[in-house]
Amino acid sequence: MGSGRVTSSDSLLSADGKSKDNSSADFRYGKTFEEQCSYYMSIGMSYNDYWHGDCWMAKYYREAYQKKLEQRNNDMWLQGLYIYEAICNASPILNPMSKKHEPIPYRDSPIPITEAQSMRQKKEAEKKQMEHDKEIMKQRMIAINERLKGKEVDNGRRTD
Amino acid sequence: MAKQIKFTYDGVDYTLEFTRATIQQMENEGFVIDDVDRKPMTMIPKLFAGAFREHHRFTKQETISAIYDAMPNKEKLLKTLGEMYNEPMLSLMDEPEKSSKNVNWEVDG
Numbered sequence: 001m002g003s004g005r006v007t008s009s010d011s012l013l014s015a016d017g018k019s020k021d022n023s024s025a026d027f028r029y030g031k032t033f034e035e036q037c038s039y040y041m042s043i044g045m046s047y048n049d050y051w052h053g054d055c056w057m058a059k060y061y062r063e064a065y066q067k068k069l070e071q072r073n074n075d076m077w078l079q080g081l082y083i084y085e086a087i088c089n090a091s092p093i094l095n096p097m098s099k100k101h102e103p104i105p106y107r108d109s110p111i112p113i114t115e116a117q118s119m120r121q122k123k124e125a126e127k128k129q130m131e132h133d134k135e136i137m138k139q140r141m142i143a144i145n146e147r148l149k150g151k152e153v154d155n156g157r158r159t160d
Numbered sequence: 161m162a163k164q165i166k167f168t169y170d171g172v173d174y175t176l177e178f179t180r181a182t183i184q185q186m187e188n189e190g191f192v193i194d195d196v197d198r199k200p201m202t203m204i205p206k207l208f209a210g211a212f213r214e215h216h217r218f219t220k221q222e223t224i225s226a227i228y229d230a231m232p233n234k235e236k237l238l239k240t241l242g243e244m245y246n247e248p249m250l251s252l253m254d255e256p257e258k259s260s261k262n263v264n265w266e267v268d269g
Contacts, residue, residue: 029193029249030184036252051181052214054162055248062254 078111162251163244165211165237169227176211180248186210193245196238204234207241 033051040050040058043065049057089104112118165176191210196203209224231237256262 028184028187030180030187032249032252033180033184051184052179055179055251056162058251 078113081111162247163240165240165244167227169223169230174212174227175215176208176244177214178211178244178248179214182210182213183245183248185213193242196242200238204238204241207245208237211241211244 037047037050040061041047043061045058045061046053086106089106091103092098092100093103109121112121162177162179165174167174186206191203191206193207196207205225205228208228209221212219212224
């Protein structure tokens, strides 16, 4: 957040750092309130809340806006990461010197950003791996059984 | 939560509070907070009356004066009214971020 939009103690001081002539009627809280009103409205505070609501609401609106900015920054960073990854994955097509012209497929699920999401993806990957191993084992068993069946037939012929 | 003064007078519940709107109205009518030090006898009742504007806009001046006269512990009342008046301005200021350069201070006396 532009902390410059927040009324600072500097704004109550003159250029030489001394206190402004507050004894004059020129210094009015109301003037600062008017100046800041549009800023607070821009960060989501209603006109009524600003002028008639609990005055400390302004502080929480500022903090919430700060969090929103951080969140937006994180979102943009994540988006940049997706774009970077996509370009890297597609780079074999873009490189004429590359032997392999097949692009790496785009990720099949988003990057997990919460712990629950991460756990879910980990479990799904483990399940997928287990299914894959199971299928391999099944294929091997079938192959072994067929080999054994063949041997039994051979043995039967020999005994005959 | 903004500071409020609550009391019951003549069977009516009162909540005194300053908002940015009431402070602006008071200033537009010529109220200057610094004058409380210079002209306390006239300005403190005005400050007190200003605190009625947000929730009890239509309270008569005589009633406000009667309540003010009946209020004990005027010193504490003035201190609280001063704090309440400054809160809408203070709430627009950011606290400095925590750092070793921050100055530790305490109230003496």
